[in-house]
Amino acid sequence: MRTKELIKALEQKGWILSRIKGSHHIMTKPGCRSIPIPFHGNNDLDAKFIRLIEKQSGEKLQ
Numbered sequence: 001m002r003t004k005e006l007i008k009a010l011e012q013k014g015w016i017l018s019r020i021k022g023s024h025h026i027m028t029k030p031g032c033r034s035i036p037i038p039f040h041g042n043n044d045l046d047a048k049f050i051r052l053i054e055k056q057s058g059e060k061l062q
Contacts, residue, residue, distance in 0.1 A: 001050055003039050006061065010035075013059045032057070 020049040
């Protein structure tokens with residue numbers, strides 16, 4: 001999964017792109033902690049990182 005796909009999947013689950021700081025996109029959702037997503041080009045993200053984001057967000061993304 002690429003970063004753009006991850007951000008799009010989170011947005012479909014109700015997460016909002018709050019801000020961009022450097023190469024990280026900060027996603028927020030009311031009642032939840034913010035999640036930083038690194039945005040480094042068009043590279044695939046590691047499966048462990050995807051699971052970490054799923055755990056932090058409480059959403060199933062794949």
